[in-house]
Amino acid sequence: MDLQLNDKVILVTGGSKGIGRAIATAFVNEGAKVAIVARGEETLEQARAELGDVLAIQADLTSEKERGQVIEKVISQYGTIDVLVNNAGGSNGTTTAETDLADFHAAFELNYFSAVHLSKLVLPILKEKQSGSIINISSIFGRESGGKVTYNSAKAAMISFTKSLADEAISSGIRVNGVAPGSILHPTGNWQKRLEQDPEKMNKFVENEIPAGRFGTPEEVANVVAFLASEKASWIVGATINVDGGQSRSNF
Template sequence: MDLQLKGKKVLVTGGSRGIGKAIAASFLKEGADVGIVARTKYELEEVSKELDVRIYTNDLTNVYQREQLITDFINDFNGIDILINNAGASYGKTVSETSPILFHKTMNLNFIAAVHLSQLVSQHMITQGEGVIINISSIYGKEAGGVPAYNASKAALNSFTKSFSSEVIKYNIRVVGIAPGAIFHPNKEWTRRIKNDPDFLDNYAKSNIPAGRLGKPEEVGNIAVFLASNKAAWIVGSTISVDGGQSRMNY
């Protein structure tokens, strides 16, 4: 299927690993021009050896570096068509064990950064008459489970997706979201769990996921390119669960 994304200018935050890297690769396969941003220069340089992307080293928790990122990207690519707000992290444990500072730290990266970047790129998208913003959320932004600070930030992101979509669709800008379930990629948390229990992945999947396995990053990438295309033109404000049946919601 030709998704007609060739030449589209795409910025992926948190693009140096996992879901973000897979999303970048999916857009490249469709012929898009892609830039990725992360804080770790070494990881970005490693990705750039593998994928034909332009890299940006910015701290997205810093308001001025967010502004500089969008300025640099638009100057480098002569515009922006698609923003993927994927950067995120999880801090703290239970509510009682998580300080307000860690709640704030989580919200700043997972929610405030996405809101601000969306505001910045929407100004350019309004001028050009179209654009797509995709917010990478989580099934735990829709239901209980996981770490409370992370869940709260993703719930806020889902709400923002709906609110902002209603505001900018009149300018032909679509704002949509993806809520992944458990997606395996070798990050520190998955590595720690496997080290403690070599059978952890199989046991977790059998207990929690009707499909019987964890998701793959490229399976999120496949949904991202579809949502960014005109094939998904009538999807506005929705956050789509991509979870192998893991979530317990009726929608």
């Protein structure tokens, strides 16, 4: 299927590894002009070498100033932005009782406020064009308990934000949607580490918790993101789509 994304300018945060790199790869394969952002210089350079002609930007997206600089660099290179994929994220802390309040603030700054701020920064660009897409990568644990509480809470906020912004922006021709991955296996992810540490436990987890009978792949998430960014998804507005092999226990 031709998603008609050729020459579209795509910004992917957290684009140097895992799901983010797969998303960037999917857009490159569609002929788009891609910019990726990451904090780690080494993985960023590896991704740039693998992806080819992409704009690789090193930045700490917990910094309001650096978020603004990211947008400036993309505009300087490509002149515009058509699609923003808010994929940067991570988890910290343990239980609510044992997690410092500062860790909650840090989790929201990375997982939630970075997405809110970058969305606000690209909105004027997309409104001027009367077109474009914002896609927020959350998690099935944004709808139900399962991961660390800081992460769950931030991703729940992102799902709510996605719907709120979608209703606000669609009148300007801008579609906002989300993707909620389940347990995705990739070399740099937590599930890979857990699998290596205790294969028997992880195999039992898959058997008991994932009806499809396996972990998901980054490419399976990336394919949904690319579709949502395209005009083939023109009537999908404000949705956050589970990509989880049936893992989620939620029925909405």
